[in-house]
Amino acid sequence: MLDLRPLFEPNGVIVAGASTHPGKFGFVSLHNILRCGFAGQVFALARDEGEILGVQVLDSPEKIPHGAAELLFICTPTAVNEQLLRDCAARGVKAAFCAAGGYSEAGPEGIEAEQRLVAVAEELGMVLAGPNGQGITSPPANLCAQITAPYPPAGSIAIASQSGNFVSSFNNYAANAGIGVSRSVSAGNAASTGVIDYLEWFTEDDATSVSLIYVEGIEDGRDFYERIKPLARKKPIVVLKGGATAGGQQAAASHTGALASDDAVFDGMARQAGIVRASTVEEAFEAAATFATQPLPTGRNTAVLTTAGGWGVVTADALTTAKNLDLAELPSDLMAALDEKLPPRWSKGNPIDLAGGETRDTIPEVMELVAQHESIDAVVYLGVGIQSNQASLMKSGQFYPDHGLERIVDFHERQDARYAVAAAELSESTGKPILTATELAVAQPDNPGVVATREAGRLCYPTSNRAVTALDHLAWYAEFRRRRTTGS
Amino acid sequence: MAAAGVPVSAFVTVTSSNDPIDLEFPVVAKLCGDTIAHKSERGLVRLNINSAEDLTTAVDDLLAAATPDDGDVSVLVSTMIEGRRELIAGITTDPQFGATLMLGFGGILAEAVADVTFRLAPVTAIDAEEMIDELSSQKLLGAFRGEPAVDRAQLVSLLVGLSELAVERQDIVSIDLNPLIIAEGKPIAVDALVELGATNA
Numbered sequence: 001m002l003d004l005r006p007l008f009e010p011n012g013v014i015v016a017g018a019s020t021h022p023g024k025f026g027f028v029s030l031h032n033i034l035r036c037g038f039a040g041q042v043f044a045l046a047r048d049e050g051e052i053l054g055v056q057v058l059d060s061p062e063k064i065p066h067g068a069a070e071l072l073f074i075c076t077p078t079a080v081n082e083q084l085l086r087d088c089a090a091r092g093v094k095a096a097f098c099a100a101g102g103y104s105e106a107g108p109e110g111i112e113a114e115q116r117l118v119a120v121a122e123e124l125g126m127v128l129a130g131p132n133g134q135g136i137t138s139p140p141a142n143l144c145a146q147i148t149a150p151y152p153p154a155g156s157i158a159i160a161s162q163s164g165n166f167v168s169s170f171n172n173y174a175a176n177a178g179i180g181v182s183r184s185v186s187a188g189n190a191a192s193t194g195v196i197d198y199l200e201w202f203t204e205d206d207a208t209s210v211s212l213i214y215v216e217g218i219e220d221g222r223d224f225y226e227r228i229k230p231l232a233r234k235k236p237i238v239v240l241k242g243g244a245t246a247g248g249q250q251a252a253a254s255h256t257g258a259l260a261s262d263d264a265v266f267d268g269m270a271r272q273a274g275i276v277r278a279s280t281v282e283e284a285f286e287a288a289a290t291f292a293t294q295p296l297p298t299g300r301n302t303a304v305l306t307t308a309g310g311w312g313v314v315t316a317d318a319l320t321t322a323k324n325l326d327l328a329e330l331p332s333d334l335m336a337a338l339d340e341k342l343p344p345r346w347s348k349g350n351p352i353d354l355a356g357g358e359t360r361d362t363i364p365e366v367m368e369l370v371a372q373h374e375s376i377d378a379v380v381y382l383g384v385g386i387q388s389n390q391a392s393l394m395k396s397g398q399f400y401p402d403h404g405l406e407r408i409v410d411f412h413e414r415q416d417a418r419y420a421v422a423a424a425e426l427s428e429s430t431g432k433p434i435l436t437a438t439e440l441a442v443a444q445p446d447n448p449g450v451v452a453t454r455e456a457g458r459l460c461y462p463t464s465n466r467a468v469t470a471l472d473h474l475a476w477y478a479e480f481r482r483r484r485t486t487g488s
Numbered sequence: 489m490a491a492a493g494v495p496v497s498a499f500v501t502v503t504s505s506n507d508p509i510d511l512e513f514p515v516v517a518k519l520c521g522d523t524i525a526h527k528s529e530r531g532l533v534r535l536n537i538n539s540a541e542d543l544t545t546a547v548d549d550l551l552a553a554a555t556p557d558d559g560d561v562s563v564l565v566s567t568m569i570e571g572r573r574e575l576i577a578g579i580t581t582d583p584q585f586g587a588t589l590m591l592g593f594g595g596i597l598a599e600a601v602a603d604v605t606f607r608l609a610p611v612t613a614i615d616a617e618e619m620i621d622e623l624s625s626q627k628l629l630g631a632f633r634g635e636p637a638v639d640r641a642q643l644v645s646l647l648v649g650l651s652e653l654a655v656e657r658q659d660i661v662s663i664d665l666n667p668l669i670i671a672e673g674k675p676i677a678v679d680a681l682v683e684l685g686a687t688n689a
Binding site (some may be wrong): 218219220221224225254255256257258259260262265266267268269271272396483484 | 579581585590607618622669683
């Protein structure tokens with residue numbers, strides 16, 4: 001395993017090719033490192049001395065104190081980079097991220113330059129990431145060494161991607177959802193360090209609880225499979241695979257060969273290795289965010305708590321179709337307990353229609369009864385925020401705060417926050433996943449129910465179908481691991 | 489195949505209708521040769537042969553149907569296995585992942601229906617069970633039209649054996665067990681197409 005600590009937790013960073021032009025990589029990367037509050041020392045290297053963003057520009061690596069910076073961020077042209085690696089290694093640099101292009105993506109000369117760069121890094125024992133990549137983020141280390149913007153809050157999702165743009169997408173989703181990231185890296189041309197190398201390090205990284213990767217081509221599939229298999233059993237890995245519908249079917253004499261599209265074989269490999277495969281970008285992010293924030297279910301039985309009938313019906317449909325989940329049947333003792341807490345017209349089954357639970361103020365108690373029952377493995381909770389949604393209309397209108405509106409608005413907002421907190425706390429105390437879904441997550445992101453869900457560290461799912469899809473991935477992974485640890 | 493744990497129907501191979509055949513009727517007869525891949529498409533399979541006389545005719549007809557391109561040919565005569573359900577199991581060599589095992593619903597509609605799942609060889613018994621679970625047409629694996637449910641344990645050992653064969657025999661490029669007929673719940677290979685080459689590694 002490569003030691004990638006100097007890449008993700010360096011004591012200091014050198015930006016080579018620092019520029020005064022705010023549109024150039026050598027400015028943007030320096031800006032992003034400083035802007036996001038990296039606490040270690042930051043050095044800027046360029047041909048001419050001067051000052052950029054308050055940083056003294058040095059014209060030679062020799063002027064950098066030995067051991068002051070473990071990471072080198074390269075924005076200089078190919079011709080100077082081999083010597084740059086040697087000079088910086090002499091100053092104690094242990095890892096380099098090469099953002100500069102002009103390598104294997106640029107034709108035969110670039111391929112040769114890339115091979116030379118890799119050879120020099122190997123000779124020096126230096127980690128080489130990229131070239132032609134966007135950079136890394138490492139929020140727990142307050143590090144944003146990249147030529148693109150999105151800098152997510154600190155969390156436990158680690159991202160590695162063969163496409164830099166997907167690193168940005170995942171980081172943007174993370175920032176938007178409030179579910180943070182431990183590390184992110186764009187593998188670029190992956191000349192020396194590939195997605196599988198990052199995964200190996202993420203699996204041992206204490207800041208990371210789940211890895212999220214984007215891959216298109218895999219050069220040595222067998223090697224990838226053999227290396228990823230032990231990793232997936234330790235920490236969940238979510239994969240988004242590009243090129244799923246591309247041809248790739250072999251001209252084959254056999255039926256088996258004719259049916260073995262690249263995608264079908266990749267899919268089988270993923271299932272065999274224990275990798276969670278998502279089919280869309282948001283599904284991939286939400287699966288990873290769910291692994292990062294919810295406990296794994298120990299079974300398939302899922303209860304739906306809803307404040308309105310239709311939502312519950314559609315969610316029940318989704319659970320019935322989900323391959324790894326079942327709509328739980330409510331045992332008689334739970335039914336009897338719920339009778340005590342809900343008005344007589346409640347649904348008397350799963351989905352549990354809470355109709356009127358608001359006025360009797362029993363929603364947290366009902367949630368507790370359901371989540372704590374041994375027959376229930378997971379809960380999907382719908383309807384948080386609808387009281388605050390009404391409150392918002394009242395608050396913004398001409399009648400507020402008179403006619404008792406101020407009081408009711410306060411009440412509604414307090415209640416929604418209470419429900420959201422109850423869902424998160426019960427999930428912790430029972431060790432069962434409780435997923436909260438409402439379209440208000442996107443329609444009204446400042447709704448107190450949505451905000452409280454996020455402040456409790458949970459993802460607020462924009463639809464119940466997306467919550468069920470994420471939960472289905474957790475259930476599949478949990479079952480995969482269970483079968484292989486108990487042998488049953 | 490039998491040595492790899494794949495149950496096969498009883499068979500003899502003949503090159504003339506005068507060769508001795510000691511099988512219970514009904515039997516099936518097929519023309520076989522190293523270069524013949526898809527027999528049904530060429531009409532080289534005769535099913536449900538119930539008498540010695542019909543068998544003689546079938547063997548003669550099949551041998552006569554061979555073309556010079558087919559090279560050396562023979563007729564494979566085997567006990568006719570009856571079952572309503574047909575699976576397909578096979579091995580193929582993937583350019584990225586190497587020897588790969590497939591399970592799916594088979595017979596003449598195998599490629600059109602494409603209800604199949606793959607794993608890299610070799611597979612464990614748990615992997616094989618999960619392959620069976622993944623097929624979309626699960627109802628066809630249960631008790632079906634008077635026939636018992638598919639014997640999953642036997643199907644698992646067949647899949648494990650087939651995948652191990654692919655690992656042991658690096659010269660196997662592909663194998664089709666199609667159809668794998670479910671007779672009284674047991675999967676039985678009644679035809680196998682094995683493609684050999686330099687290596688599948």
